[in-house]
Amino acid sequence: MIRTFMIVFLFLWLGRYFYFSSSSSSSSSESSPVETSSPFMYDRNNNNNNNVIKNQSNQFQTQPIQVKGNEQYSKQQQPFIPLNKNIQDQDRAKGVVVILARNSDLHGIRASIRQFEARVNRRFHYPYVFLNEEPFTDEFKHYVHLLISSTAQFGQIPKSVQPAPFWTTNGTRIFKDTMWWGYPEHIDQSIAATKRKEMASLENPPPYADSESYRHMCRFQSGLFFRHPLLDGYDYYWRVEPDVDFYCDVDYDVFQLMKDKGFKYGWTIAIQEIPETIETLWAATRRFIQKFPHYGVFDPQQSLLSWIMQMDDTTKADYYNGCHFWSNFEIGSLDFFRSQPYLDFFDHLDQEGGFFYERWGDAPVHSIAAALLLKKSEIHFFNDIGYNHPPVAHCPTEPFLQEKCHCDPAISIDWQDGSCAVPYKNIDPDFVWDEFTYYRETNPYRLA
Ligand SMILES: Nc1nc2c(ncn2[C@@H]2O[C@H](COP(=O)(O)OP(=O)(O)OP(=O)(O)O)[C@@H](O)[C@H]2O)c(=O)[nH]1
Numbered sequence: 001m002i003r004t005f006m007i008v009f010l011f012l013w014l015g016r017y018f019y020f021s022s023s024s025s026s027s028s029s030e031s032s033p034v035e036t037s038s039p040f041m042y043d044r045n046n047n048n049n050n051n052v053i054k055n056q057s058n059q060f061q062t063q064p065i066q067v068k069g070n071e072q073y074s075k076q077q078q079p080f081i082p083l084n085k086n087i088q089d090q091d092r093a094k095g096v097v098v099i100l101a102r103n104s105d106l107h108g109i110r111a112s113i114r115q116f117e118a119r120v121n122r123r124f125h126y127p128y129v130f131l132n133e134e135p136f137t138d139e140f141k142h143y144v145h146l147l148i149s150s151t152a153q154f155g156q157i158p159k160s161v162q163p164a165p166f167w168t169t170n171g172t173r174i175f176k177d178t179m180w181w182g183y184p185e186h187i188d189q190s191i192a193a194t195k196r197k198e199m200a201s202l203e204n205p206p207p208y209a210d211s212e213s214y215r216h217m218c219r220f221q222s223g224l225f226f227r228h229p230l231l232d233g234y235d236y237y238w239r240v241e242p243d244v245d246f247y248c249d250v251d252y253d254v255f256q257l258m259k260d261k262g263f264k265y266g267w268t269i270a271i272q273e274i275p276e277t278i279e280t281l282w283a284a285t286r287r288f289i290q291k292f293p294h295y296g297v298f299d300p301q302q303s304l305l306s307w308i309m310q311m312d313d314t315t316k317a318d319y320y321n322g323c324h325f326w327s328n329f330e331i332g333s334l335d336f337f338r339s340q341p342y343l344d345f346f347d348h349l350d351q352e353g354g355f356f357y358e359r360w361g362d363a364p365v366h367s368i369a370a371a372l373l374l375k376k377s378e379i380h381f382f383n384d385i386g387y388n389h390p391p392v393a394h395c396p397t398e399p400f401l402q403e404k405c406h407c408d409p410a411i412s413i414d415w416q417d418g419s420c421a422v423p424y425k426n427i428d429p430d431f432v433w434d435e436f437t438y439y440r441e442t443n444p445y446r447l448a
């Protein structure tokens with residue numbers, strides 16, 4: 001009996017170790033499309049994956065698909081394409097497209113990837129990482145691979161406490177036990193359930209008011225995605241969601257632009273958050289600032305603080321105006337999120353519990369962090385990337401950009417009610433590049 005227990009314990013313990021080792025091994029194989037095997041990753045070398053689909057409820061069951069061998073998972077193995085500017089290999093930006101999705105998102109993801117490839121990736125072949133708290137089905141992997149021009153890796157997110165990397169200010173990486181997808185121990189789940197019910201019974205309940213999975217998703221996107229071992233070795237990411245449109249040709253390497261210009265966060269749509277979902281987020285942020293006064297710029301002249309923080313004329317108290325970058329589109333620096341100030345910010349918010357007791361979204365969390373911890377010169381408006389996440393779209397109005405697009409500028413949220421682009425202009429008057437600046441800044445990164 002005791003021996004059985006010991007064997008089970010040893011097995012579980014080794015499982016944890018395996019996760020650690022997968023983190024470092026994927027880092028060392030960053031230029032290789034070959035995936036390492038781990039409990040959280042799809043092992044494409046395992047022939048058992050290459051069977052017909054298993055999900056009996058799916059419409060594709062009527063026509064079992066043939067999933068081919070390994071070759072389809074790495075159609076394009078040339079990560080460094082020639083750009084106008086001669087860039088040494090070691091100076092190349094290591095970018096990746098990151099997609100969090102459920103198996104049920106397959107068709108929405110296919111629609112997004114179809115346009116992403118046509119407008120962007122057929123030129124650059126950025127690799128993809130797909131993440132899911134359930135194993136991706138063979139059907140999902142198969143149909144995604146029919147559309148991509150590069151490599152893809154499929155990772156699983158643990159629904160349990162597992163070691164997660166944490167980077168200190170001197171760059172050291174340590175691991176701390178963290179709930180990846182689920183309720184952290186300190187969350188009172190019965191209070192969380194009551195709060196969800198309260199939100200759902202509001203006269204105008206916000207979307208996903210009563211959803212548990214949405215809250216897990218927001219917490220994961222806020223504080224965990226960039227720690228997944230499949231993202232080790234990458235410096236920049238482009239987030240893509242199901243059912244979005246990419247309206248314009250992107251004919252220069254955005255990741256290299258980000259790296260060379262020192263941009264840490266790129267956006268296309270900025271709007272206001274639904275107040276009911278973030279009632280105490282600003283108070284929690286204030287406590288973070290008090291706890292870590294030495295972090296960040298916290299300087300209205302250099303930062304975007306005044307874009308998000310306003311003063312109440314009567315009470316003279318500051319408050320969060322809800323302005324945020326709509327994070328379903330993001331091009332960002334993974335190192336920003338892996339920095340100690342950001343990780344302390346996330347841990348602080350996580351301890352406060354608002355991901356579950358309210359419905360804090362990753363968009364306001366990322367945006368407040370960017371406004372507090374980055375200089376405004378490190379944040380870039382990708383005006384040229386026309387984008388639609390229904391019901392809100394950004395479509396460039398400038399004729400020199402319109403030539404690259406297929407959207408009606410009239411649909412663009414930018415200068416309409418609810419957009420935070422207008423207040424952004426007050427803080428950074430030159431945030432929309434004119435034609436000369438656009439070509440001067442992007443030309444070095446166009447294909448040679
Ligand atoms: N694996 C997984 N992915 C999820 C889950 N919920 C949402 N996602 C993904 O997380 C991202 C954001 O979720 P969305 O449902 O698009 O949320 P949203 O953009 O706020 O709202 P809508 O797009 O209007 O539904 C998308 O990429 C989804 O595919 C989940 O429970 N599991």
Ligand SMILES: [Mg+2]
Nearest residue numbers: 241242328389
């Ligand atoms: Mg969405």
